[in-house]
Amino acid sequence: FQSKPTILVKVSMDGAPYLRKIDLNLYKCYNELLNALEDMFNFKIGKETGNKDGTEYETTYEDKDGDWMLVGDVPWEMFTTSCKRLRIIK
Template sequence: MDGAPYLRKVDLRNYSAYKELSLALEKMFSCFTIGELNHSSNWMEYVLTYEDKDGDWMLVGDVPWE
């Protein structure tokens, strides 16, 4: 991983599944918060997305990891 916290590159070869990638991204961005956090729950609501080569936004996990 390199770059600014909000413009990082991630080498997907370092992860074997979406779950590992999700945990790494959660750790990478844990220093950022939006609004108030509800400390009674230990989860944050977000959806992982990426922009494909055609410029379309895709949900991470919609295609097989391989």
């Protein structure tokens, strides 16, 4: 049994007064990650829920080059190796 190294990234959310850190290796796909973020910050991703109250959130990440991208734009394996931080924006 060989454990994967941890990939700790900071997570911030617009309007939240604190940051969190998560280990990307705890998740196997985007759905698992997004569900964990929803539980952690108590929000729903707007596109999936179709909220009519205007509380739509997008999850973005900063890659190794310093560019901000939408979560889900690249294959999961590429995301886990290039993600430096996550930000949930309104």
